[in-house]
Amino acid sequence: MLKIKNLHANVEGKEILRGIDLEVNAGEIHAIMGPNGSGKSTLASVIAGKEEFEVTEGEILLENENISELEADERAHKGIFLSFQYPVEIPGVSVTNFMKTAINETRKAQGLDDMPAKEMLQKIREKSELLDIDRKFLSRSLNEGFSGGEKKRNEIFQMAMLEPKLAILDETDSGLDIDALKIVADGVNRLRTKDNAVVVITHYQRLLNYIVPDHVHVLLDGKIVKSGGKELAKELEEKGYDWLKAVGSVQ
Amino acid sequence: MELKDKLISSFMAFEEQVDVNSDIHNLRNEAMKFFETTGFPTKKDEAWKYTSLNSILKEDYSLFPKKEDAPDYRDIKKYFIHDIDTYKIVFVDGIYSSYLSETTHDKIDACLMSSALSKSKYKAVIDNYFNKIAPKNSLNALNTAFSHEGAYINIPKNTLADKPIQIINFSTGNEAALMVQPRNLIVVGENSHVQIIERHQSLTDNPVLTNSVTEVFAEKRAMIDYYKIQNDKSNASLIDNTFVEQHGESVCSLFTFSFGGKLTRNNLNFYQKGERIDSTMKGITIIEGKQHVDHNTLVHHQEPNCESHQDYKGIFADRATGVFNGKVLVDKKAQKTDAFQSNNNILVDDKASINSKPQLEIFADDVKCSHGCTIGQLDEEALFYLKSRGIPAKEARALLMYAFANNVLSSVKIPEIKKRINKQIALKLGVNLGFDL
Numbered sequence: 201m202l203k204i205k206n207l208h209a210n211v212e213g214k215e216i217l218r219g220i221d222l223e224v225n226a227g228e229i230h231a232i233m234g235p236n237g238s239g240k241s242t243l244a245s246v247i248a249g250k251e252e253f254e255v256t257e258g259e260i261l262l263e264n265e266n267i268s269e270l271e272a273d274e275r276a277h278k279g280i281f282l283s284f285q286y287p288v289e290i291p292g293v294s295v296t297n298f299m300k301t302a303i304n305e306t307r308k309a310q311g312l313d314d315m316p317a318k319e320m321l322q323k324i325r326e327k328s329e330l331l332d333i334d335r336k337f338l339s340r341s342l343n344e345g346f347s348g349g350e351k352k353r354n355e356i357f358q359m360a361m362l363e364p365k366l367a368i369l370d371e372t373d374s375g376l377d378i379d380a381l382k383i384v385a386d387g388v389n390r391l392r393t394k395d396n397a398v399v400v401i402t403h404y405q406r407l408l409n410y411i412v413p414d415h416v417h418v419l420l421d422g423k424i425v426k427s428g429g430k431e432l433a434k435e436l437e438e439k440g441y442d443w444l445k446a447v448g449s450v451q
Numbered sequence: 452m453e454l455k456d457k458l459i460s461s462f463m464a465f466e467e468q469v470d471v472n473s474d475i476h477n478l479r480n481e482a483m484k485f486f487e488t489t490g491f492p493t494k495k496d497e498a499w500k501y502t503s504l505n506s507i508l509k510e511d512y513s514l515f516p517k518k519e520d521a522p523d524y525r526d527i528k529k530y531f532i533h534d535i536d537t538y539k540i541v542f543v544d545g546i547y548s549s550y551l552s553e554t555t556h557d558k559i560d561a562c563l564m565s566s567a568l569s570k571s572k573y574k575a576v577i578d579n580y581f582n583k584i585a586p587k588n589s590l591n592a593l594n595t596a597f598s599h600e601g602a603y604i605n606i607p608k609n610t611l612a613d614k615p616i617q618i619i620n621f622s623t624g625n626e627a628a629l630m631v632q633p634r635n636l637i638v639v640g641e642n643s644h645v646q647i648i649e650r651h652q653s654l655t656d657n658p659v660l661t662n663s664v665t666e667v668f669a670e671k672r673a674m675i676d677y678y679k680i681q682n683d684k685s686n687a688s689l690i691d692n693t694f695v696e697q698h699g700e701s702v703c704s705l706f707t708f709s710f711g712g713k714l715t716r717n718n719l720n721f722y723q724k725g726e727r728i729d730s731t732m733k734g735i736t737i738i739e740g741k742q743h744v745d746h747n748t749l750v751h752h753q754e755p756n757c758e759s760h761q762d763y764k765g766i767f768a769d770r771a772t773g774v775f776n777g778k779v780l781v782d783k784k785a786q787k788t789d790a791f792q793s794n795n796n797i798l799v800d801d802k803a804s805i806n807s808k809p810q811l812e813i814f815a816d817d818v819k820c821s822h823g824c825t826i827g828q829l830d831e832e833a834l835f836y837l838k839s840r841g842i843p844a845k846e847a848r849a850l851l852m853y854a855f856a857n858n859v860l861s862s863v864k865i866p867e868i869k870k871r872i873n874k875q876i877a878l879k880l881g882v883n884l885g886f887d888l
Contacts, residue, residue, distance in 0.1 A: 245835075248835075249838070249839070250835050251835070252831075271838065271843070271844065272835060272838035272839045273838040273839075273840075273841050273842055273843045273847070275839075276838070276839055276840055276841035277841050281839075282839050284836065287836070288830070288832050288833045288836040290836075290837075290850075290851070290854055291854060291857075291858075292853065292854030292855065292856075292857030292858065293850060293854045298840070298850075301842055301846070301850065302837075302840040302841050302842055303841075305841050305843060305846060306841035309841070309843075358840065362840065362841070
């Protein structure tokens, strides 16, 4: 589904990603781990199409189509979703209206008419129940005054509404207590199908107890220095990242 | 001939032809003398530092337009709030149009200033209220000198106006250039309530200059909602001078929606003359091209335990320029004042500009006064967030600007106006969003 080939990316002239190769197939869950500053969030933003980052080399293919040059909204229309580490507060736009706009803009891009209001309401009800979200919450301004946990839950609610092919969860576990973490992880697991894929970006192994990855990759200094199965996450939890820095420099 | 000279030389002829009581004659003559000595304000005046009238004073305005047939209602219906029942006081080129109006003398007076100034039954109200709170400055004096026509609204005590009142000033373009000076008086008695919608609308691209003065009085526990819709054609300029005097426990809100026109200057003063008064002034300005909108506000807290809320939002594109000059004056006596002022602006383009100048003069020591002013661009991170959810850049920008203005819209009490302004904003931003805020 997603193929990243030799991806290099700069921000303000500084190279952050230095040749990433990654392949994610439908039905799979991949975890990308690494210490602060290794380029994890940059990778997430580059896949989602953030303009600040300049791709200098390599390409990103989604279902064999090069999406490196597309705008963020066009990538979203093709099925990419990024759950933000720090979701932006937008006073004056309710969660519901935001979702209506997002869904209908996506449908418009796909040549479909607006989703009928009844269907929309039904979907909102169904997905908010999935994530144990209070209905009152949906009429509040997007992320405004939300707790860290509410913001993250709201991100996964949006993912549930938009039904992406590829969801990238950027540090979704940060700021979550254990109950909220379980609800979010449970939501993500229930949204899994054989046709979609999830990339979990995380600092700690904790989230991976609940969203169990098929593959784990370690990102260090803008490169993937090691890949393995879910047991790699446990190893990292015990040993930290330092032993891999040596591996990275040897490579 | 300079406009000032033309006004001076026209004054005698004007004075002779209008039929009013002698007190008003005296007022006019005094006002004219005052204007003769001051002339129009210039950028040397502190209050006009960022707004120059030069370009609009150059036109050769006609001061006494010929009375022509009123435009066909069907052609101008869109300028009315027409989906609700309202009283209408309509002027065409400064002249009252009975055909387009729907006035009343039943329980309330919603009629013409020219009648009020000349008929003895209104004399008591005119004596008590006319020209009592407009500060003596050149533009108010000029308006007073030529005061003749406008809206006269008197709501007696303990009366709820049964429907909103629209005051609309059309200019037809029959004159190559036209100057009009409407003079409105609005008196709302104790425990009474009224909603007013005011609009100035040019029907062609011929230059129009409006110098309007409105005096508003809210007696004890009166409630007034006032909406000013400023969405005129590109050659129409407006100097709106509105003064509100409030008495104990009255509640007044005034909204100014500035989307059009060439140059718009709003001089808006609130004077609080009793305790537990609530004054609200809100505005949304969205302009582009070379448009200019200047909000010059004053709230004068003179008594204890009162509140004032000011919230002005501006979105400026192209080379549009804005000014916000908001003064809050709290007298020594006005303890426990709660005054809030906020002015937030978005500059869409590099050449757009805004001068924002909050001024707080506080002489009481037990007050809560806050003010904030921001000038910025749209938040790039927020734009990326919306785009990552499939909302294209243009719609994302519009959504953010909508959201930005929403605080002001949410407190509009007439749903039809909210809907109308909502649509205007969508139109201004060039998109159609799938929902109403």
